[in-house]
Amino acid sequence: MYELKEHDVIFIFTGPNGAGRKTVAQMSGDTLGMKQVISYTTRTPRSAEVDGQDYHFVTRDVFAEAQKNNEFIEVIEIDGNYYGVKGQDIANTLHKHGAVYLILNRFGAEAVKKLYDTNAVRIFIYADKKTILKREEERGDSPELIERYMSHFEEEMAYKDQCEHVFENLDLAHTVFDLTKTLDDNYLHRNLVDKD
Ligand SMILES: Nc1ncnc2c1ncn2[C@@H]1O[C@H](COP(=O)(O)OP(=O)(O)OP(=O)(O)O)[C@@H](O)[C@H]1O
Ligand SMILES: Nc1nc2c(ncn2[C@@H]2O[C@H](COP(=O)(O)O)[C@@H](O)[C@H]2O)c(=O)[nH]1
DSSP: OOOOOTTOEEEEEESSTTSSHHHHHHHHHHHHTOEEOOOEEOSOOOTTOOBTTTBEEOOHHHHHHHHHTTOEEEEEEETTEEEEEEHHHHHHHHHHHSEEEEEOOHHHHHHHHHHHGGGEEEEEEEOOHHHHHHHHHHTTOOHHHHHHHHHTHHHHHTTGGGSSEEEEOSSHHHHHHHHHHHHIIIIIOOOOSOOO
């Protein structure tokens, strides 16, 4: 069993769908040498999604078996689909990289924070509804999917004030710069960000 070290950091990116959590997490993660811990889900992959990259896509039986074996640190049902992150996956990735990130909704963020306490840092990424709607339309999300995402918008936004860091993601380069600098200055100390 991997024991967390004081300097191990688990960043949790949360906020409404379409805010840009994945985009900014990946960009900062690449710069700072952090790796994502991928969730397992029973939902069907969307056209551009890749198994093992966006999610581990599994059947309900496989998911239920892992749940029965207490492999997930948290399980959630969203719109009829199950999602979970395995504790062992977090431990393995931390062991290799010392810093990991997860992309979760507010319930996952809360659960991971409770479990890992000071090793866990919640980063809230948001944009206004109109901006998010435009992004989702532009990436080709169906009207049904957009409606589903929007039905969770207010409840996800309500979690903003409980997070350790909050970024409004309008200009992408600006957000990624601020985010990378914040993570580097406060937690990782890789001194990679150009301070000019
Ligand atoms: N600052 C930005 N300006 C313009 N487009 C952006 C910006 N940030 C992200 N995007 C685009 O918005 C879309 C949603 O981004 P992303 O997938 O990162 O969001 P998310 O919060 O992870 O939500 P989801 O889980 O629904 O994918 C993508 O097409 C991405 O390229
Ligand atoms: N609490 C958890 N939330 C998760 C997990 N994996 C993903 N998510 C979040 O769920 C919604 C819906 O995701 P979608 O890909 O189906 O649109 C989104 O906010 C994800 O970030 C998890 O393991 N636990």
